[in-house]
Amino acid sequence: MxxxxxxxxxxxxxxxxxxxxxxxxxxxxxxxxxxxxxxxxxxxxxxxxxxxxxxxxxxxxxxxxxxxxxxxxxxxxxxxxxxxxxxxxxxxxxxxxxxxxxxxxxxxxxxxxxxxxxxxxxxxxxxxxxxxxxxxxxxxxxxxxxxxxxxxxxxxxxxxxxMDDWNRPLSGFDRVRTVSHRVAPDPQRLRGFADRISASRRPALVFGPEVDRSGGWDAAIALAEKLSARVYGAPLPDRAAFPEDHRLFGGPLGMSVKTISDRLAGHDLVVVIGAEVFRYYPYVPGDYLPDGTALLQITGDPAAAAAARVGDSLLGDPGLAIELLLDLVAEGSTRTAPEPMARPRELPQTPNSPLTPPEVYAALSRVRPADAVIVNESTSTMAQQLEWLPTTRTGSFFATASGGIGWGTPAAVGVALGDRDRGVVRPVVGLIGDGSFQYSVQAIWTAAQHDLPIVYVVMRNHEYSILKSFAVLEQTPGVPGLDLPGLDIASVARGFGCRAVEVKSGEDLEREFTAALSAGTTTVIVVPTQPQKAML
Structure with a gap:
């Protein structure tokens, strides 16, 4: 040079x-x-x-x-x-x-x-x-x-x-530009949406990943409370957009056409903000909406608006839209407040061996720091994770947006590096299935090389449980390749430079998780678990 x-x-x-x-x-x-x-x-x-x-x-x-x-x-x-x-x-x-x-x-x-x-x-x-x-x-x-x-x-x-472009002579480049990255919704159409929301007798709110990405977490809480409306989690979310322990939170909406329609029965208006209408999988036929139910969608993605199977759509930044709606909608004090979602959280008096996923999550709930961020790719146990480890802060839950596996393990590395870049210190917890872990297992080497304080909890159930659940639903017996014998995950993790342990009881898990939080390096905790039938 x-x-x-x-x-x-x-x-x-x-x-x-x-x-x-x-x-x-x-x-x-x-x-x-x-x-x-x-x-x-x-x-x-x-x-x-x-x-x-x-x-x-x-x-x-x-x-x-x-x-x-x-x-x-x-x-x-x-x-x-x-x-x-x-x-x-x-x-x-x-x-x-x-x-x-x-x-x-x-x-x-x-x-x-x-x-x-x-x-x-x-x-x-x-x-x-x-x-x-x-x-x-x-x-x-x-x-x-x-x-x-x-x-x-x-x-x-x-x-x-x-490759030969880089060494070519060039005197300079002076056309550096800035661009806007937020678009406000059309005021007249937003006002019409607000009038329909105010007139609703029993509205439901569905907040999706765009809300969290646009910084709309607090505004979403304020809107739900002003309307006294039930809030549902968007189907198959890659970000949480509302505190999952809030009295108005009604849990996940579901995934199939029939499940979602049944869940929305009794609501005269559904307002979907920052999400697709809807992410459907698997196919279980039903009505897209219950009789007598209308739907409004606010999204920053024109493709998501165009692809919606039902409802009226409005384009605009979801965070901005929610803030504007707060001043446009009428108080919902005359509505009957929804009953808080039941959280049974039942555990056996005698612990199972191997543990069940709810027992794993119950143990983690007792030792998880309040500011911990969760990256989840245990696809068959996400319902149990929400039950025992609800997301309560913005920017604290991440999952793959595509449905493929192999994202979560390296994504936890990206979260930890992003926190370090912006000067934020908080625990990063990767909840990973044993099958998912294999897709991008080499990512833990990067975590170890950067001394990232990530705690991976790998549930070892010896199978692709989510696929076995789909096989039952879709009536496809005899599918090969769904069992995963012979994986020594702890040894692999040590080979990549991580601290690794295997635990068999809830007490051991609590102790090792607590130790991992202060280990100053990446820890992989392997927990043998019973297969969990996914809630589809």
Whole structure:
């Protein structure tokens, strides 16, 4: 390298200006010209596989509230990354994903490690996909990528950059821009929505992930209390948007068409804010809404509004919309307040061996710090987790938005790194199934290398319980590959540099979890459990 300005030096100056100084990646040969002479004021977070790279960056961006920069290897690395790119897309996470392309002079001949049809590979899971026509366009491509990723609805974007572009001379780039990332709802339509809400005799509120992402947690509580309305959790949420121990909270809405319709019976109006209408799975036929029930949706995502099967939609930032609604809706004091949700929380007098998931969560509930953040990928036990470990603070619950597994383990790393970046100290707890843990197990190496105080609680039930539950529901007996014998998770965790223990009782779990909170490193606690039939 010389003192002459290059595409490399100019782009890094732009990245500094945009505060994109943390790079999540796994380097390949076509990326080394981008990573050469890596500046001391930048941080490189190495993950051992690209799916982990994406999930870490996804959670980091969600926690910090700003776009994250990702670098993966050509088409092979991008292919590995796509599974968790789907989750980032559904979660509206602003990511700038980059990969190297072969040398421009070789591309026409389909060279080894060439990224064939590079801009097609990540579609449809990116908002914008681009390979600069000229080396001189690289900084401006990053500028547009930043704007595209951040503007609503936020989401991942992709840049493929030929490896020889970085050393090309370039005098500079001076067209740094800022962009808005919040859009207010149409005032007249919002006023009409407010009038319909005020006139409702028994409204229901469904708050979804967009509410938490837009900072609308406190406003959502105020709106529910002003309306004296029952609040339900959106189906298959990747963020919690309302305190799950609140007297107005009625639990999860359900997942299937029939379950959701049955749950909403008796409400004359359903107001869905910050969520799809609805995330359905599995298919159980029924009416989309009960007779006599109307639906209003407020979302910042035009695609979510267009895809809704029922109801009237309004586009706008959910946090802003809720704040405006607070001044527009009438007090609900004449309505009969909903009865608090029953929480039986029954446990056997004699502990089971192995423990059941409710017994695991009950033990954790006794030792979980109030400010702990939960990353959940124990898909068959999420209902029990909500019962025993309800989310009570904003930004304190994360799950995959795509339905695929392999996101949660690296996402916990991203949450912890995001907290460290913004100067927040709180425990990060990964609740992971033994099957899920295998998909991105290499992510715990990154956690150990960064001394992240994450506590993973891995429930070892020796099977894909969620798939066995679906097999019963869908009447598909004899499906192979649903059992998971022979996994020594604790030994694998130690091999990646983590502290690891196996526990068999609730008392042991409480003791080891408490010790893990002050261990100063990553701990994996393996808990043999009985399979749990999922509540579908």
């Amino acid at each position: 010389t003192d002459q300005s290059t595409v490399h030096s100019v782009t890094y100056d732009l990245l500094r200006t945009l505060k994109l100084t943390t790079v999540f990646g796994n380097p390949g040969s076509t990326e080394q010209t981008f990573l050469q002479d890596f500046p001391e004021d930048f941080s490189y977070v190495l993950a051992l596989q690209e799916a982990s790279v994406i999930a870490m960056a996804d959670a980091f961006a969600q926690v910090t509230g700003r776009p994250a920069l990702v670098n993966v290897h050509s088409s092979a690395g991008m292919g590995n990354a796509v599974g968790n790119l789907v989750a980032a897309s559904h979660a509206n996470t602003p990511l700038i994903v980059t990969s190297g392309q072969q040398h421009r002079e070789l591309v026409i001949g389909e060279p080894y490690l060439g990224n064939r049809e590079a801009t097609t590979l990540p579609k449809p899971w990116v908002k914008w996909s681009y390979e600069p026509a000229r080396a001189e366009d690289v900084p401006e491509a990053f500028m547009r990528a930043y704007a595209e990723a951040l503007q609503p609805p936020a989401g991942p974007v992709y840049l493929s950059i030929p």
